[in-house]
Amino acid sequence: MHSDMDRIGDLAEAGEKMIERLRRKAFLPESRKGLNVRFGIAEAAQLLGCSTNRIRMAEDDGRLPPPPASENGRRAGYTVEQLLRMRGVLGASPARADADEPAIIAVQNFKGGVGKSTVTTHLAHYLAVQGYRVLVVDCDSQATTTTLFGFNPHFNVTREETLYPYLSIDPTQSDLGYAVKRTPWPNVDLIPSNLELFDVEYELAAAGADGGSVLAARFRKLRAGLADLARDYDMVILDPPPALGTISLAVMQAANSLLVPLAATTPDFCSTVQFLSMMDQVLRQLGEAGIAVGYDFVRLICSKFDGNDPSHAMVRQIMEQTFGSALLPVSILESAEISHAAMRMMTVYELERPIGTTRTHKRCRANMDEALGQVEQLIRRGWGRVAPASEEAVVNEAA
The missing domain is CATH 3.40.50.300 (P-loop containing nucleotide triphosphate hydrolases)
Known part of the structure; x- marks a missing residue:
């Protein structure tokens, strides 16, 4: 017969298993968290501190890859990784200088x-x-x-x-x-x-x-x-x-x-x-x-x-x-x-x-x-x- 003290461990174990079930449900199909958020060109331009025209020009002249497209042919939006690449190309990185203390x-x-x-x-x-x-x-x-x-x-x-x-x-x-x-x-x-x-x-x-x-x-x-x-x-x-x-x-x-x-x-x-x-x-x-x-x-x-x-x-x-x-x-x-x-x-x-x-x-x-x-x-x-x-x-x- 379990005592109340024993039940504490049982409750903890049940809770840990439920957290894992929630995690697996949240991060299907691989049960691993991903990052699927995307940014439209207007929001990307705002984050980079530039105009949408400057982004389009960089895509047209090959400095940036072609705009991502969805199945219906519209822009699918930029990933965080693509935004970071754009910052490098367009000189829009906010990173600290070497002399700046983190x-x-x-x-x-x-x-x-x-x-x-x-x-x-x-x-x-x-x-x-x-x-x-x-x-x-x-x-x-x-x-x-x-x-x-x-x-x-x-x-x-x-x-x-x-x-x-x-x-x-x-x-x-x-x-x-x-x-x-x-x-x-x-x-x-x-x-x-x-x-x-x-x-x-x-x-x-x-x-x-x-x-x-x-x-x-x-x-x-x-x-x-x-x-x-x-x-x-x-x-x-x-x-x-x-x-x-x-x-x-x-x-x-x-x-x-x-x-x-x-x-x-x-x-x-x-x-x-x-x-x-x-x-x-x-x-x-x-x-x-x-x-x-x-x-x-x-x-x-x-x-x-x-x-x-x-x-x-x-x-x-x-x-x-x-x-x-x-x-x-x-x-x-x-x-x-x-x-x-x-x-x-x-x-x-x-x-x-x-x-x-x-x-x-x-x-x-x-x-x-x-x-x-x-x-x-x-x-x-x-x-x-x-x-x-x-x-x-x-x-x-x-x-």
Whole structure:
């Protein structure tokens, strides 16, 4: 006869099998996630900051391949991979210069349910659409970000494929290259996670009298490993655990920028204030221990905001009064399209067509572009640049 304790394991096993069934259903026929989203010529021109005529001319003179055509003879739209090739040909790549420091952004809040993994994955895909090279590092043993990228952390990811072999007490890897996986996005890579990554926390907690020095060594090691990997990317996005543990502390020290998502509710506001207070104390203690921490920017972003809810508007106003310019002006709106995409283990940037109404999808996508574009501008400002001006903007300014 099973006890309630035994049932916990049974429930976990049943849940893991259901996740795999959902993954297989979502990613048929190969049970593997793909990227089928396409961009029409007008949207491609907007993303490249040029005119549609310039794209057509490049196709006519052979600098770009002929336009993709569907069965009915109409343009089928460009893939992300084709957009990247077009950026190279047309000189429209936003990539950082060699002298620019890669942005290493920790998306962190100790309060669960604020949309941390949703912000992480959408930010990665937004930046990918803009043409940047992105590395996402899932540092959270709950592995939600890994799941959203199409990997089942229980069936598809082993402990040896996570940060564990690099951060453990007895490491078997001297750099992080072993852990980098390709994703369906040609310019986004992932270091995945799974539940076994939590073993790092146990090991360091059991380090005994030498725990402090071991911990400091792990902090420096993660920072060095990520800095080494970052040379091949424009941005690195870190998704740490929603708790003040060893890995979270290491991520704080490895990042050079901090993005704090919080929902527009009083409990989330109060929890985030406590998080910031705790962060302040921890960073001071790290500094006193000789572990340097510095951020190019620290910003809060309001997530899951419902503009039709008066309580959300009130809490948003409280946020503005409290955090001032540290709160990004554009919130991420609550949208059924985000929820529908998540059910398919996707972001709104991966949807081939709207799941809800076209209007809802367009509104959600436009809001995501505007909200996450704020982060892009902070990064580019750190490089001493603003967003590249489109040909249309240059012409209008000249007029």
